[in-house]
Amino acid sequence: xxxxxxxxxxxxxxxxxxxxxxxxxxxxxxxxxxxxxxxxxxxxxxxxxxxxxxxxxxxxxxxxxxxxxxxxxxx
Amino acid sequence: xxxxxxxxxxxxxxxxxxxxxxxxxxxxxxxxxxxxxxxxxxxxxxxxxxxxxxxxxxxxxxxxxxxxxxxxxxxxxxxxxxxxxxxxxxxxxxxxxxxxxxxxxxxxxxxxxxxxxxxxxxxxxxxxxxxxxxxxxxxxxxxxxxxxxxxxxxxxxxxxxxxxxxxxxxxxxxxxxxxxxxxxxxxxxxxxxxxxxxxxxxxxxxxxxxxxxxxxxxxxxxxxxxxxxxxxxxxxxxxxxxxxxxxxxxxxxxxxxxxxxxxxxxxxxxxxxxxxxxxxxxxxxxxxxxxxxxxxxxxxxxxxxxxxxxxxxxxxxxxxxxxxxxxxxxxxxxxxxxxxxxxxxxxxxxxxxxxx
Numbered sequence: 001x002x003x004x005x006x007x008x009x010x011x012x013x014x015x016x017x018x019x020x021x022x023x024x025x026x027x028x029x030x031x032x033x034x035x036x037x038x039x040x041x042x043x044x045x046x047x048x049x050x051x052x053x054x055x056x057x058x059x060x061x062x063x064x065x066x067x068x069x070x071x072x073x074x075x
Numbered sequence: 076x077x078x079x080x081x082x083x084x085x086x087x088x089x090x091x092x093x094x095x096x097x098x099x100x101x102x103x104x105x106x107x108x109x110x111x112x113x114x115x116x117x118x119x120x121x122x123x124x125x126x127x128x129x130x131x132x133x134x135x136x137x138x139x140x141x142x143x144x145x146x147x148x149x150x151x152x153x154x155x156x157x158x159x160x161x162x163x164x165x166x167x168x169x170x171x172x173x174x175x176x177x178x179x180x181x182x183x184x185x186x187x188x189x190x191x192x193x194x195x196x197x198x199x200x201x202x203x204x205x206x207x208x209x210x211x212x213x214x215x216x217x218x219x220x221x222x223x224x225x226x227x228x229x230x231x232x233x234x235x236x237x238x239x240x241x242x243x244x245x246x247x248x249x250x251x252x253x254x255x256x257x258x259x260x261x262x263x264x265x266x267x268x269x270x271x272x273x274x275x276x277x278x279x280x281x282x283x284x285x286x287x288x289x290x291x292x293x294x295x296x297x298x299x300x301x302x303x304x305x306x307x308x309x310x311x312x313x314x315x316x317x318x319x320x321x322x323x324x325x326x327x328x329x330x331x332x333x334x335x336x337x338x339x340x341x342x343x344x345x346x347x348x349x350x351x352x353x354x355x356x357x358x359x360x361x362x363x364x365x366x367x368x369x370x371x372x373x374x375x376x377x378x379x380x381x382x383x384x385x386x387x388x389x390x391x392x393x394x395x396x397x398x399x400x401x402x403x404x405x406x407x408x409x410x411x412x413x414x415x416x417x418x419x420x421x422x423x424x425x426x427x428x429x430x431x
Contacts, residue, residue, distance in 0.1 A: 036376075036405045036406050051164075051184070051404070052193070054193060054196075055158040055159070055400035055401050058401065058406065
């Protein structure tokens with residue numbers, strides 16, 4: 001099991017909308033990830049993740065690719 | 076990020092011409108407010124709030140300055156800092172149209188429970204910021220026995236390790252649950268009316284504004300402080316925003332958290348625009364002028380709506396409390412950034428012994 005890479009931009013799926021990064025414009029998604037949203041979709045497989053936000057950070061767990069964590073935006 | 080423009084012309088403050096012309100107030104509303112609210116501490120009426128909300132953007136700076144003077148006169152310079160955490164996320168049976176935690180929408184938010192260790196750690200991190208309040212929140216219609224037990228255990232664990240006031244937000248309560256929470260020592264209970272009574276059916280259909288009001292009355296009667304606010308930018312008219320301000324004033328809450336809509340994917344309000352900064356700041360000023368003595372708190376959405384400098388303008392425009400760090404499902408800016416802002420503005424953080 002391999003956790004999602006920190007460099008979400010290099011992964012095939014958008015961590016905000018779950019769409020393929022190669023398709024469509026994800027600039028709006030990246031703005032949200034950089035400001036007010038933790039990742040909701042696994043950037044490796046696009047599965048919805050179980051996300052827990054707390055005052056200083058977040059964790060996001062993909063059933064296939066494990067857990068990632070951060071403090072602010074994901075972009 | 077850029078400051079919210081306060082000196083521009085031609086920018087609408089929101090709403091339409093009909094409601095702007097319906098604000099019948101004799102004399103200039105800010106001059107009236109200076110005498111009525113600043114000097115006498117009497118909040119604005121609904122017509123007067125509407126007149127403030129309808130002011131042109133070039134008068135925003137003046138409105139914010141007056142709101143700040145009112146806050147300083149009737150509340151003082153201290154800022155109340157709070158942290159919040161979601162104990163139970165997602166899977167809510169209610170259909171609040173702004174909320175990504177409803178189980179009725181195709182939202183990307185999945186259900187999650189916070190364990191006790193992480194709850195206590197969140198309280199510790201919050202206390203480190205100088206915050207006096209830590210609010211435990213659950214996405215539910217109302218608490219069941221399992222949730223009440225988790226809250227009881229969580230509060231006991233926090234009390235054993237952290238010196239902070241504990242608040243709760245667990246939805247609608249029965250009288251027995253109100254009594255239980257009061258007995259647990261819950262300092263303040265949050266239950267937002269969210270919007271004007273006349274607009275509520277457009278926002279929530281699974282329960283009523285009146286049911287929320289009833290919970291708030293029980294909370295107050297049990298001796299807990301009442302925290303009740305809402306969200307700006309859910310399609311309400313300016314008149315409904317004014318209506319909401321005076322309905323909150325009638326409730327006489329200890330605290331009013333003011334949120335700005337974050338249109339979340341999958342929710343019925345996903346298509347709405349993020350509220351505009353000038354509009355949001357005029358709302359801040361108007362709410363302070365309607366509620367001269369309450370704790371008026373910046374809550375969710377300020378990052379998108381106001382940016383960094385807009386937050387400063389709000390703190391200098393009537394706001395005297397702030398949620399620091401992240402929210403329930405959305406992220407905030409780092410707490411240090413808000414604490415630095417308060418230091419720059421020379422606003423002291425309210426100490427814990429001043430809140431008891």
